[in-house]
Amino acid sequence: MGLQCGIVGLPNVGKSTLFNALSSAKAEAANFPFCTIEPNVGVVTVPDERLKVLESLVNPNRVVPTVIEFVDIAGLVKGASKGEGLGNKFLANIREVDAIVHVIRCFEDENIVHVAGSVDPIFDKEVIDTELQLKDLESVDKKIAKIEKIAKSGDAKARKDLEILMLFKNALVAGKNARSVEVAPEDLEVLADIHLLTIKPVIYVANVDEKSLQTGNKFVDALKEEVKNEHAEVVMLCAAIEAQIAEFEDAEEKEMFLGEYGLTESGLNKLIRASYSLLNLITYFTAGVQEVRAWTIRKGWKAPQAAGVIHTDFERGFIKAEVIKLPDYEKYKTEAACREAGKIAIEGKEYIVKDGDIMHFRFNV
Incomplete structure (x- = not known):
C-alpha cells in the first residue's frame, strides 16, 4: 500500500527547503534511488534498522525497504477555496493524500519576510485551516441539500445522516477542523464520498532555528498548546539543517554532524515515524535469499489481509502463515535453526500481524 503525505505551508516558512531535503536524502535511499514522479513528488525510503539486521543474517541478493511519497502541494494562499492562486489544483492534490504535513515557521529571521509581517504560528495555521474548512463547508452543504428532502419524508437513515452532517457543519462554521468532531467510526460513512480535507490526520512541522532545536521556543509552545485537542502530532526540526544532513552520503560523517547539534537522528526520520504512528501503520518482513523486504500494513490487519499486500492471490488462497519473531531470528541465525528450536x-x-513479524505465507489458488 503506497503512503502519501502532502506538504503544505504558507510562503517562506521553509516548506520547499524541507521538501528538497526529503527528496535528496541520499544515504537512506542508496538502493532505492530517489525518483521524482512529477516535479512535486518525492519518494523516500523508510529508515528501519531491522532491515539491516535481517540483511546481515540472510545475506540476500537485494533488500527492498518500504517507501513514503511526499507531495509538495504548492499554491496555498488566502482565497484558495475560491480558486485564488493555484487554489483548485491545490485542493485536488490535497484530496488524494493520506495525511497532511503542515510546515509552520517557528523562527525569527530579519532576512526572511513573513507574509503577516511577524512570526505567528497560530495565524499561519489558521490561514490554511480556514481555506480547507471553507472548502469542506461547501462539500458538507451540498450533501445536506441532497439528504434534506429524503429526511423530511421520514426516512430514518437519512435523518441520522443529516444529524451527523450538521455536527460537522457546526464545527466548520465555528472554525474547527472536521477531525476534532467525535463520532463513532460507522457514523463517518456518510462523509466517505465527500472526501473532507480537514478530517485528514495532520502532522505539524515546527520549523525552528538551530538554537531552538534542543529546547524549542515560545512559537513551538504556542503551536503545541493550540493543537492539543486535534488528534495531531507536532514534530520539531530545522529545515536548513535537514538540507545539510541530506547532503551526507557517509553514515559516520552524518552521525558526527548530527552529534554536533546534540541530535541522535534526523528530523526527516522523526517525521517519517510520526507519519507511521499517526496513520496506524506497522511493518512486517519477508526474508529469503532472493530478497529481504519490508511491507507496510495497517495496525490490526489479519494475516490474509497482510498477505494481500504482496499479491491478491495470497489473500484469496490463504492457507496459513509461518511467523518468526526478530529476536528469535537473531538468536538462532537461520530459519532452519528457528524451526528446529520450535x-x-x-x-x-x-492471526493479527504484529510490527516486526517475519512472515512466510502458504497459499493455494
Whole structure:
C-alpha cells in the first residue's frame, strides 16, 4: 500500500527547503534511488534498522525497504477555496493524500519576510485551516441539500445522516477542523464520498532555528498548546539543517554532524515515524535469499489481509502463515535453526500481524 503525505505551508516558512531535503536524502535511499514522479513528488525510503539486521543474517541478493511519497502541494494562499492562486489544483492534490504535513515557521529571521509581517504560528495555521474548512463547508452543504428532502419524508437513515452532517457543519462554521468532531467510526460513512480535507490526520512541522532545536521556543509552545485537542502530532526540526544532513552520503560523517547539534537522528526520520504512528501503520518482513523486504500494513490487519499486500492471490488462497519473531531470528541465525528450536509459529486466518513479524505465507489458488 503506497503512503502519501502532502506538504503544505504558507510562503517562506521553509516548506520547499524541507521538501528538497526529503527528496535528496541520499544515504537512506542508496538502493532505492530517489525518483521524482512529477516535479512535486518525492519518494523516500523508510529508515528501519531491522532491515539491516535481517540483511546481515540472510545475506540476500537485494533488500527492498518500504517507501513514503511526499507531495509538495504548492499554491496555498488566502482565497484558495475560491480558486485564488493555484487554489483548485491545490485542493485536488490535497484530496488524494493520506495525511497532511503542515510546515509552520517557528523562527525569527530579519532576512526572511513573513507574509503577516511577524512570526505567528497560530495565524499561519489558521490561514490554511480556514481555506480547507471553507472548502469542506461547501462539500458538507451540498450533501445536506441532497439528504434534506429524503429526511423530511421520514426516512430514518437519512435523518441520522443529516444529524451527523450538521455536527460537522457546526464545527466548520465555528472554525474547527472536521477531525476534532467525535463520532463513532460507522457514523463517518456518510462523509466517505465527500472526501473532507480537514478530517485528514495532520502532522505539524515546527520549523525552528538551530538554537531552538534542543529546547524549542515560545512559537513551538504556542503551536503545541493550540493543537492539543486535534488528534495531531507536532514534530520539531530545522529545515536548513535537514538540507545539510541530506547532503551526507557517509553514515559516520552524518552521525558526527548530527552529534554536533546534540541530535541522535534526523528530523526527516522523526517525521517519517510520526507519519507511521499517526496513520496506524506497522511493518512486517519477508526474508529469503532472493530478497529481504519490508511491507507496510495497517495496525490490526489479519494475516490474509497482510498477505494481500504482496499479491491478491495470497489473500484469496490463504492457507496459513509461518511467523518468526526478530529476536528469535537473531538468536538462532537461520530459519532452519528457528524451526528446529520450535520458534516458528503456524498461524491461521485470525492471526493479527504484529510490527516486526517475519512472515512466510502458504497459499493455494
